[in-house]
Amino acid sequence: MFVCINERPADNPKGCCKAKGGVEVRDELKLQLKKLGLSKSIRANNSGCLDQCEHGVTVVVYPEQVWYGGVTVDDVKEIVEKHLVGGEPVTRLLLPDQPHLGDQKK
Amino acid sequence: MFVCINERPADNPKGCCKAKGGVEVRDELKLQLKKLGLSKSIRANNSGCLDQCEHGVTVVVYPEQVWYGGVTVDDVKEIVEKHLVGGEPVTRLLLPDQPHLGDQKK
Numbered sequence: 001m002f003v004c005i006n007e008r009p010a011d012n013p014k015g016c017c018k019a020k021g022g023v024e025v026r027d028e029l030k031l032q033l034k035k036l037g038l039s040k041s042i043r044a045n046n047s048g049c050l051d052q053c054e055h056g057v058t059v060v061v062y063p064e065q066v067w068y069g070g071v072t073v074d075d076v077k078e079i080v081e082k083h084l085v086g087g088e089p090v091t092r093l094l095l096p097d098q099p100h101l102g103d104q105k106k
Numbered sequence: 107m108f109v110c111i112n113e114r115p116a117d118n119p120k121g122c123c124k125a126k127g128g129v130e131v132r133d134e135l136k137l138q139l140k141k142l143g144l145s146k147s148i149r150a151n152n153s154g155c156l157d158q159c160e161h162g163v164t165v166v167v168y169p170e171q172v173w174y175g176g177v178t179v180d181d182v183k184e185i186v187e188k189h190l191v192g193g194e195p196v197t198r199l200l201l202p203d204q205p206h207l208g209d210q211k212k
Contacts, residue, residue, distance in 0.1 A: 002108065002153060046154035047108060062168045063205070099169070 001061045001084075002047035003029065003071075017049075017056035021072060025057045028076040033084075042084055055095055067095040107167040107190075108153035109135065109177075123155075123162035127178060131163045134182040139190075148190055161201055173201040 003026040008016035016022075029044035052058040055069030059079070066089050068079065075093060082088050109132040114122035122128075135150035158164040161175030165185070172195045174185065181199060188194050 002151075043157065045108075045156070046152075048152035050151070051149065063171045065169045 001029070001042065001059060002045050002050070004048070004050040004052070004056060004058045005046050006049035006053075008053065012053075014053035015056060016053055017058055020056045022057045024073050025059065025071050025076060028073045029059075029080065032076055032080040036080065036085065038080075038084065052095060058095070065098075065100045067098055068093040069095040107135070107148065107165060108151050108156070110154070110156040110158070110162060110164045111152050112155035112159075114159065118159075120159035121162060122159055123164055126162040128163045130179050131165065131177050131182060134179045135165075135186065138182055138186040142186065142191065144186075144190065158201060164201070171204075171206045173204055174199040175201040 003022055004017035005022035005026060006016055007018035008014065010019070026044050026046060030039070033039050033042055033044060050058045050060060052067070052069055057071045059068040059071050060066070061068075061083065066083070068090070071079070071093060075090070078090050079093070082090050109128055110123035111128035111132060112122055113124035114120065116125070132150050132152060136145070139145045139148055139150060156164045156166060158173070158175055163177045165174040165177050166172070167189065172189070174196065177185070177199060181196070184196050185199070188196050
């Protein structure tokens with residue numbers, strides 16, 4: 001899984017995932033995965049811009065290609081327990097565009 | 107697609123993708139994708155460590171989860187034309203472990 005930690009200039013109207021807490025979300029994911037002994041099988045990795053700046057913090061889980069937006073540190077436990085362990089995406093955090101469901105916007 | 111640009115200390119025996127040219131590979135991918143008008147549909151993104159340091163530069167293409175190792179700038183055109191356009195992975199650059207084929211090593 002990839003967590004955007006891209007940084008944009010402070011005056012960019014879209015904002016950026018770094019300013020919205022990308023690094024903290026990644027660190028919390030790593031911590032929760034470690035607690036559950038999942039660090040070897042699931043990697044919480046950094047990524048550059050995932051092109052969803054206005055919806056940040058953006059997280060994408062592969063290979064199932066589930067995209068989350070507006071993720072905070074407080075959401076991490078739910079993503080790990082419900083999705084990564086339980087196999088059920090956290091519906092309330094899903095971005096409108098989900099490639100695995102087809103492009104729903106256009 | 108994600109290109110590892112992680113940097114490790116120069117004395118690390120595994121080496122790292124940054125020292126092996128990760129940034130240059132990513133830049134060349136971006137360039138080739140742009141030339142073919144594919145920048146909107148395929149993103150050559152940075153990633154942190156993909157845990158294949160000894161096989162760097164490491165590139166992973168999602169959603170098909172095809173993993174490449176030892177990628178150089180000279181390989182980029184072939185990856186773009188054969189795999190991303192033509193749909194055929196570049197066999198000579200595949201890493202031994204390919205999740206989409208099952209774990210072949212263990």
